[in-house]
Amino acid sequence: MLINKKKRIKYLGFDDFWFIIIGILILSFITDYLFSNSFVRHPFGKAIISWSVSLFFSTCDWFIIRSIMIFLRKRLPSFKDNSKRIFLFFIAIVSTVFLVDFFGNIILSFILGLNYNPLSRAKILLPIILISTMTMAIYEAIYFYIRLKKSIREEEQAKQMIVQTQLDTLRNQAQPHFFFNTLNTLRDIIDQNSKEDAKEFVDKLSDVYRFILESGNANLISLRDELKFAxxxxxxxxxxxxxxxxxxxxxPKVSLNAMIVPMSLQLLLENAIKHNVISRSKPLVILVATKNNFLIVTNEIQPKSTQIPSTKLGLKNIEKRYTLISSKPIEIKNDGNQFIVSLPLLELSDQKNKYAGINH
Known part of the structure; x- marks a missing residue:
C-alpha cells in the first residue's frame, strides 16, 4: 500500500507519502520530548539513539493505525457507516498506542534490562493518543471531503442524465407530431393536385427532415437555422x-445569431394552422417578429366551427424544453382576438449550469 500510489489514492483520497514521512518525524520528536527530552538531557549522539527508539514506536503506531483505517474503509465504505467506522477507528487508535508501547517496552526491557511500569506510562501515553487521533482526523477529513465531492458529482451526473433523457423524449415527441401533420398535407395534395405538385412537396419535405436529422441532437440552435426550417x-x-x-x-439581421430551442417556431406555426380557419374569405395571417430579446409569434384567432380537440402537445413541449434548458420561460397571451406566444432568445451562457456542458 505504501509503494502503490494508485491504491493510496483510492483508499486514502490522496497520495500520503510525504504526509507519512513528515508526520512520523513530528510524532517521534513529540514522543521523545514527552518521555525523555533526549536532546536537552543527553549529548547529541546519545540523544539520537534515544530519539530513534521514539521514531521506532511512532513508525509502528502510524503504520498499524493506518492499516486499520484502510481495513475499516474497505469494510464500512458507506456514508451511513461513518459513525460506526469512526468509533471503531478511535478504539483502534487507543488500543494500538497501548499495545505497541507495551510490547515494544517489553522487548526493550529484555534487551536493555529496564523495568516497565504500565501504570506510570499510561498517563504519558494520553498525549500520544491525542496527537495520533488528531493526525488521523486529518486523514478522515480529507477522505470525507473527497467522498462528498465525488457523491455530489455523481448526483449531478445522474440529474444531468435525467434531464438529457427528458429532452430526448420531448425532442422525439415533437418530430412524429410534425411527421403526422405533413403526411396529412401530402394526402390532400395527392387528392387535389397533380403528381408534379406532390413530387415537389416530397422534395421540400425531404429538405425539412434533413434539417431535423442534422439538428436532432442540439438543445439550442441559431435563430437563423430555425427560420430556414420554419x-x-x-x-x-x-x-x-x-x-x-x-x-x-x-x-432583423442582428437577431439571427441568437439561440432558440429547435422546432419551437415550427411548432407554433403548426399550432396556429391547426386551430384556425384558413380560407379565401378568412386568410390566416401570422406575424413572426423579434422584440426585447423575444421571438414573438402572433395570429388572429379564427376558431373553426368544428374545433379539433387540442392536446396542447406543441405548447407543452416547448414550455418543458425551455424549462429544462433555461431559467427564461416562454410567455403565452390570449386576449380573445389574438394568440401571442413569446419565445426567449437565448445565448449558450443562458443554459442552466448543470446542462451547459451537454448542448450536443
Missing part, C-alpha cells in the same frame, strides 16, 4: 392553403 415548413403548407396562409417575417 420557412421550408410554411412553403410546404402553402401547397395546401395557397395565398390563404400568409406569414410576415420581421426579423
Amino acid at each position: 420557412k421550408s415548413y410554411i412553403h410546404i403548407q402553402s401547397e395546401r392553403f395557397g395565398n390563404n396562409l400568409k406569414v410576415n417575417w420581421d426579423i
Whole structure:
C-alpha cells in the first residue's frame, strides 16, 4: 500500500507519502520530548539513539493505525457507516498506542534490562493518543471531503442524465407530431393536385427532415437555422392553403445569431394552422417578429366551427424544453382576438449550469 500510489489514492483520497514521512518525524520528536527530552538531557549522539527508539514506536503506531483505517474503509465504505467506522477507528487508535508501547517496552526491557511500569506510562501515553487521533482526523477529513465531492458529482451526473433523457423524449415527441401533420398535407395534395405538385412537396419535405436529422441532437440552435426550417415548413403548407396562409417575417439581421430551442417556431406555426380557419374569405395571417430579446409569434384567432380537440402537445413541449434548458420561460397571451406566444432568445451562457456542458 505504501509503494502503490494508485491504491493510496483510492483508499486514502490522496497520495500520503510525504504526509507519512513528515508526520512520523513530528510524532517521534513529540514522543521523545514527552518521555525523555533526549536532546536537552543527553549529548547529541546519545540523544539520537534515544530519539530513534521514539521514531521506532511512532513508525509502528502510524503504520498499524493506518492499516486499520484502510481495513475499516474497505469494510464500512458507506456514508451511513461513518459513525460506526469512526468509533471503531478511535478504539483502534487507543488500543494500538497501548499495545505497541507495551510490547515494544517489553522487548526493550529484555534487551536493555529496564523495568516497565504500565501504570506510570499510561498517563504519558494520553498525549500520544491525542496527537495520533488528531493526525488521523486529518486523514478522515480529507477522505470525507473527497467522498462528498465525488457523491455530489455523481448526483449531478445522474440529474444531468435525467434531464438529457427528458429532452430526448420531448425532442422525439415533437418530430412524429410534425411527421403526422405533413403526411396529412401530402394526402390532400395527392387528392387535389397533380403528381408534379406532390413530387415537389416530397422534395421540400425531404429538405425539412434533413434539417431535423442534422439538428436532432442540439438543445439550442441559431435563430437563423430555425427560420430556414420554419420557412421550408410554411412553403410546404402553402401547397395546401395557397395565398390563404400568409406569414410576415420581421426579423432583423442582428437577431439571427441568437439561440432558440429547435422546432419551437415550427411548432407554433403548426399550432396556429391547426386551430384556425384558413380560407379565401378568412386568410390566416401570422406575424413572426423579434422584440426585447423575444421571438414573438402572433395570429388572429379564427376558431373553426368544428374545433379539433387540442392536446396542447406543441405548447407543452416547448414550455418543458425551455424549462429544462433555461431559467427564461416562454410567455403565452390570449386576449380573445389574438394568440401571442413569446419565445426567449437565448445565448449558450443562458443554459442552466448543470446542462451547459451537454448542448450536443
